[in-house]
Ligand SMILES: [Ca+2]
Ligand SMILES: [Ca+2]
Ligand SMILES: [Ca+2]
């Protein structure tokens with residue numbers, strides 16, 4: 001009975017063995033591939049075998065990925081920035097392990113798409129929201145005092161540097177200020193003063209958007225009231241940079 005039971009099993013084993021032997025001879029594969037490739041499996045292979053393989057088809061051999069570049073031999077785009085490991089190393093010179101080689105907020109793939117230099121942190125020139133200062137007006141007046149002009153010139157320098165940028169000016173007055181005279185409302189006068197100052201310094205009007213915003217003293221934070229019972233922080237023009245690029249950069 002025992003012999004009868006074992007016979008078919010032995011036949012199957014023998015048959016499988018012969019089949020595996022034939023398959024292995026025919027494809028010249030040294031070891032059976034696991035259903036899903038893993039690094040653990042790859043590093044059991046010899047250097048020669050790894051040099052002949054490119055498991056992820058990115059143009060780099062498994063050997064080079066594992067032992068030279070430190071990239072993932074099972075992922076054609078290790079850092080996920082849209083550029084293949086091969087292209088980063090041999091075409092663009094970018095870091096295949098860093099999503100943003102220049103550290104300027106745009107990924108390497110985005111920079112290639114925009115035609116900017118992925119290795120130059122100053123390309124494309126960029127203005128962050130906090131790079132532009134809010135400037136404040138004296139009570140009832142549309143002309144800036146000297147210290148505030150320095151802030152304005154700082155903003156002009158930023159806009160000159162990043163010439164693709166437009167800017168939104170949000171111009172506010174305090175409710176206690178005189179709202180209008182022969183030259184228009186105080187908001188209009190402030191808008192005129194600022195745009196004139198900007199265009200005199202090379203920032204043309206077509207780069208400027210304006211929003212006039214009346215604000216009440218109720219928006220005032222404590223300690224911001226002056227001797228006119230008017231709110232210093234509200235009498236202002238805020239400069240909001242408008243990103244001209246198709247991507248919003250991400251800063252760590
Ligand atoms: Ca590869
Ligand atoms: Ca790869
Ligand atoms: Ca990449």
Ligand SMILES: [Ca+2]
Nearest residue numbers: 095096098108
């Ligand atoms: Ca990269």
